[in-house]
Amino acid sequence: MRAMRRLLSSGAIALLLSATPCLAGGKLLATPGVSQFEGAAGGGLVPWAQLAGYATENEVAFSGYCTRVDVDDFTLDTCGAQFNLFDRLELSYAEQRLDVQPLTLELEQKIAGFKLRLAGDLVYSPYPQVSLGVMHKQLDDAAVPYALGAQDDTGTDIYLAVSKLHLGVLAGYNLLWNITARRTEANEAGLLGYGAADASPQLLLEGSVAVLLDKRFALGVEYREKPDNLGLGEDDWRDLFVAWFPNKHLSVTAAWVDLGRIAAIEGQDGWYLSIMGYY
Incomplete structure (x- = not known):
């Protein structure tokens, strides 16, 4: 219930933002993507090169969101905020809670991130937009991860993302693609700690493809490689x-x-x- 209240609160905030003047609105609708569950702008699972919100080089943008992921034996709730400073730097913060069912077990994690646009523009440059990002993650209680063999309760992911939107190339529809390379030692995105004995950080690939069915709807797929430091058969997402x-x-x-x-x-x-409001 607490998680659902968070999600409903996020929806109320988003509706409130929609009734107020927007500080930043210079980009095309939908081009910032949504909020990735670790806090960065992108898809649900993968951070993209574009920055959060609709800020251009003369604007500042703010976004707030809540997300729920519900699978057979686990529920993950995330709420967070993002700032876009002049379409050059994105700052993000997220808090996560993983509920393990049917056990009365919760794992919580905080994530602070930034993303720097290095080159290009998603739409207007002839080459893709390229951004460098960092996510610093901290578990509140690492007793369970330590028991499973994790080495640390904190870790830092570094990633390079490349994104491009091609207008009208797929039977008249707009096509967006993204490729992200991430250096990480996180177990289950950090919720089961970081590293393990004889494990070292790995460079893994993540990707997204989306078709904009019209200016308001996007349909897409994502794939994210994962390490298996703990030997538990951790799968890709x-x-x-x-x-x-x-x-x-x-x-x-x-x-x-x-x-x-x-x-x-x-x-x-x-x-x-996921529900997200932009200002």
């Missing part, structure tokens, strides 16, 4: 999502997610829902 952008102040994303095996428990697939 994937999703199939649809995102709705009624205006530049609100987005709603729903998805089917397949997270594979988590903590040696197989068959973890289910749904994803």
Whole structure:
């Protein structure tokens, strides 16, 4: 219930933002993407090169969101905020809570991030937009991860993302793609700690493809490679999502997610829902 109240509160905030003047609105509708569950702008699972919100080089943008991922034996709730400073620097913060069912067990994590646009523009440059990002993650209590063999309760992911939107190239529809390379030692995105004995950080790939069915709806897929430091058979993640952008102040994303095996428990697939407000 507490998690659902968070999600409903986020929806109320988003609706409130939609009724107020927007500080930043210079970009095309839907081009910032939505909020990735670790706090960065992008898809649900993968950070993209574009920065959060609709700020151009002379504007500042703010975004707030809440997300729920519900699979067979786990529920993950995330709420956070993002700032876009002049379409050059994105700052983000997220708080996560993982509920393990049917156990009365909760794992909580905080994530602070930044993303710097290095070159290009998603739409207007002939080459893709390229951004460098960092996510610093901290578990509140690492007793369970330590028991499973994790080495640390904190870790830092570094990633390079490349994104491009091609206008009208797919039977008249706009096509967006993204490729992200991430250096990480996180176990289950950090919720099961970081590293393990004889494990070292790995460079892994993540990708997204989306088709804009019109200016308000996007349909896409994502894939994210994962390490298996703990020897629990950690699987790669994937999703199939649809995102709705009624205006530049609100987005709603729903998805089917397949997270594979988590903590040696197989068959973890289910749904994803995220509500986001932009200012």
